Structures are given as structure tokens and as C-alpha cells.
Amino acid sequence: MRLEGKVAVITGGGSGIGRASALRFAAEGARVLVVDWSTRKSQAVVEAITGAGGEAAAFVANVRSAEACRDMIEAAVDRWGRLDVLFNNAGTTRVGQAPDLSEEDWDLVQETTLKSTWLGCKYAIPHMRRVGGGSIVNTASVEGLVGDRDSVAYCAAKAGVVNLTRCVAVDHAHENIRVNCVCPGVIATPAVVNWLMPEAEHQARMGRLHPLGRLGQAEEVAALALFLASDEASFITGAAVPVDGGLIAESGIGKP
Numbered sequence: 001m002r003l004e005g006k007v008a009v010i011t012g013g014g015s016g017i018g019r020a021s022a023l024r025f026a027a028e029g030a031r032v033l034v035v036d037w038s039t040r041k042s043q044a045v046v047e048a049i050t051g052a053g054g055e056a057a058a059f060v061a062n063v064r065s066a067e068a069c070r071d072m073i074e075a076a077v078d079r080w081g082r083l084d085v086l087f088n089n090a091g092t093t094r095v096g097q098a099p100d101l102s103e104e105d106w107d108l109v110q111e112t113t114l115k116s117t118w119l120g121c122k123y124a125i126p127h128m129r130r131v132g133g134g135s136i137v138n139t140a141s142v143e144g145l146v147g148d149r150d151s152v153a154y155c156a157a158k159a160g161v162v163n164l165t166r167c168v169a170v171d172h173a174h175e176n177i178r179v180n181c182v183c184p185g186v187i188a189t190p191a192v193v194n195w196l197m198p199e200a201e202h203q204a205r206m207g208r209l210h211p212l213g214r215l216g217q218a219e220e221v222a223a224l225a226l227f228l229a230s231d232e233a234s235f236i237t238g239a240a241v242p243v244d245g246g247l248i249a250e251s252g253i254g255k256p
């Protein structure tokens with residue numbers, strides 16, 4: 001029960017990494033606000049949590065909106081009286097190189113992925129300060145640590161998440177607010193298996209790029225997010241932690 005007595009807000013909580021984290025955080029004792037722009041998905045996660053004896057509520061929000069981010073934080077505090085953990089996890093991608101990307105797609109990726117992370121911090125920190133501290137976990141990506149092909153908007157946004165994490169961590173360390181990010185490799189979430197790479201052979205090829213020889217699972221990212229959110233990570237702040245099966249440990253030079 002690593003999060004017993006704590007209140008957590010998780011964005012993008014209706015699917016994939018956010019869903020697995022909502023289930024895990026609740027199983028570890030947190031009361032969880034499951035934020036997603038899909039009512040159906042967030043409600044289903046809440047039903048799974050409450051069905052297992054946990055406590056959770058759904059909140060429908062588009063995290064691109066400042067008002068929605070403010071309201072989701074207020075909703076958690078109104079309901080449970082405090083905020084201890086924020087998992088800024090929602091994000092999206094658009095494939096494309098610099099000349100081909102539309103301005104609309106660039107803005108969509110930056111706002112959903114990077115601006116939302118800042119907004120979450122902006123509205124959560126005053127409440128964490130009030131209860132004497134807290135933990136913010138952001139979902140970055142290995143693509144926030146290294147560049148990649150056809151991924152200009154996403155790599156830029158996730159690199160922004162990594163350095164925003166460091167800045168917010170150093171600004172608020174004296175208030176006992178820790179801020180870290182997880183950097184997943186390719187994880188077999190609905191976004192990946194239904195949308196980005198629906199063909200099994202593509203998934204297998206992508207899995208083989210990871211030294212551990214497979215794609216990651218959402219639960220493996222949730223386990224890291226849980227650790228960083230919990231008091232067990234009490235001396236860790238400003239960190240960008242890969243959960244990538246060794247993907248960025250290897251340069252690729254030694255491969256034939």
C-alpha cells in the first residue's frame with residue numbers, strides 16, 4: 001500500500017499507460033481521479049477500480065485547455081480534500097518531417113503533450129504546497145532523450161517534458177515537491193497496437209530493436225510511475241528514467 005491515504009490525479013487515465021497506472025495506484029491505496037477526454041474509457045477504469053474495492057472518480061477533460069486542467073485539480077481537491085500525486089501522462093503524436101507537418105498538427109502535439117504538463121504543474125503545485133509536499137510524474141519518452149526519424153513534433157514536445165521536469169523539480173524541491181519523468185520505449189498500448197503499428201510483423205520488428213527483445217507493457221511503466229510517485233522515491237527529483245528494455249543503452253553501431 002505504497003500510496004495509502006494519498007490522492008492522485010492521472011491524465012490520459014482511460015487507456016494504456018494511464019489506465020494501468022490508475023489501476024495500480026488505486027490498488028496501492030490511492031484515491032484516483034481518472035482524467036480523460038473519453039467519458040466511456042475513464043468511466044470503465046473507475047468501474048474496474050471500484051469493482052476491485054478501490055476508490056476512484058472519472059473526470060472528463062481535454063488537457064489542451066487551461067480551464068480543464070484547473071478544473072480537474074479542483075475536482076480532486078473538492079472531492080477528497082487534498083492532492084498528493086499528479087501523473088501528467090496524456091500526450092499524442094503526429095508523424096512527419098519538418099517540411100511536411102501542418103501548423104495544426106504541430107500545435108496539437110505541443111499542446112496535448114507539453115503545454116498540458118505545464119498546466120498540470122501550474123494548478124497542482126499550490127495544493128501540494130498546502131499539504132507540505134507532493135510528487136509529480138510526467139510521461140516523457142525515449143524520444144525526449146534522443147532524436148528519431150519522422151517524429152519532429154513529438155520528439156520536440158517530449159524533450160520539452162524532460163527539461164520542464166528538471167526546471168519544476170529544482171524550483172519546488174525546497175517545498176518537498178518532487179518532479180520526475182518516465183521515458184518509455186515502445187509500449188504495447190492501444191495507441192501503438194491499434195493505431196501506430198497495427199501489423200504484428202511491425203510490432204515484432206519494433207520489439208527486436210529493444211535489447212530485451214520485445215515491446216514493453218503498460219504495467220511495466222505503471223510500476224515505475226508508482227515508485228516515483230511514492231515515498232520510496234523520497235530522494236529522487238528532476239530525474240528522467242528510461243523504461244525501455246535497454247533501447248537507448250545501445251548505439252546500434254555494433255549491429256551488422
Ligand SMILES: NC(=O)c1ccc[n+]([C@@H]2O[C@H](COP(=O)([O-])OP(=O)(O)OC[C@H]3O[C@@H](n4cnc5c(N)ncnc54)[C@H](O)[C@@H]3O)[C@@H](O)[C@H]2O)c1
Nearest residue numbers: 012014015016017037062063090091141184186187189191
Ligand atoms: N505507447 C508507447 O509506446 C509510448 C512510448 C513513450 C511515451 N508514451 C506516452 O505515454 C502516454 C500515454 O500513451 P499510451 O500509449 O498509453 O496511449 P493511449 O492512447 O493508450 O492512452 C492515451 C489516453 O489519453 C487520452 N487523451 C488523449 N488526448 C487527450 C486530451 N487532449 N485530453 C484528455 N485525454 C486525452 C486518450 O483518450 C487515451 O485514453 C502519452 O504521453 C504517450 O506519448 C507512449
